[in-house]
Amino acid sequence: NLxxxxxxxSSGSQVGGIIGRIKSFIGFNDExxxxxxxTNCINEGNVTGLSNIGGLNGYMxxxxxNPYGRYPGNKIxxxxxxxxxxxxxxNYVGGLIGKGIAQEGKGSxxxxxxxxxxVEAKHTIGGIGGYLNYISVDTCSNADSIIKATSSLANENGxxxxxxGY
Numbered sequence: 001n002l003x004x005x006x007x008x009x010s011s012g013s014q015v016g017g018i019i020g021r022i023k024s025f026i027g028f029n030d031e032x033x034x035x036x037x038x039t040n041c042i043n044e045g046n047v048t049g050l051s052n053i054g055g056l057n058g059y060m061x062x063x064x065x066n067p068y069g070r071y072p073g074n075k076i077x078x079x080x081x082x083x084x085x086x087x088x089x090x091n092y093v094g095g096l097i098g099k100g101i102a103q104e105g106k107g108s109x110x111x112x113x114x115x116x117x118x119v120e121a122k123h124t125i126g127g128i129g130g131y132l133n134y135i136s137v138d139t140c141s142n143a144d145s146i147i148k149a150t151s152s153l154a155n156e157n158g159x160x161x162x163x164x165g166y
Contacts, residue, residue, distance in 0.1 A: 001040045007085070010049040016058040016098070017043030017085055024062050024074045036062070038078045046086040054098035054130070055083030055115055062102045075106040076135065081113040086120075093121035094130035095142055102134040111138040118146040125149055 004017045014021040018041050024034055043055045052059035062074035083095050092099040095115025102108035115127050119142075124130050127142025 003042045005044045007046040013051045014059040015049035017055045019057045022060040034074045036076045043083045048088045051091045052098040053089035053093045056096045058098045060100040075108040078110040083115040086118040090122045091124045092130040095127045097129040099131045109136045113140045115142045116144040120148045
């Protein structure tokens with residue numbers, strides 16, 4: 001149970017209303033599964049940064065290996081996470097998570113969560129997550145949100161702006 005009401009501004013990346021960055025590769029043998037849990041968190045503050053910007057978490061990477069050569073399982077479980085603050089950045093910007101990368105087949109999820117805010121970026125943007133890889137979204141909503149991509153049709157790399165519902 002955590003509530004943030006403060007606005008957070010940064011000229012850098014990996015900025016979140018609750019957590020800026022989560023990186024996990026902890027485990028002791030091949031059978032270990034490290035579970036990272038976040039429950040009943042609320043962000044009411046505005047969050048501004050460059051890339052990997054989220055109402056809850058800016059950047060999350062759950063690696064398959066660690067420095068000791070072991071390959072544990074890592075997963076994230078997020079339940080009842082809410083954001084009402086305005087989220088602004090350039091890319092990988094989401095109402096709850098800016099950029100989230102989890103391990104395939106480990107069961108990472110976001111559920112029972114909402115974002116009802118303005119989310120604005122040049123590209124790779126979503127009401128729940130700007131970019132989510134192997135993280136399932138269940139019973140979540142971004143009702144009353146304003147999602148706006150500000151880039152021209154193509155960015156400097158020639159790729160198109162990506163705007164998603166979550």
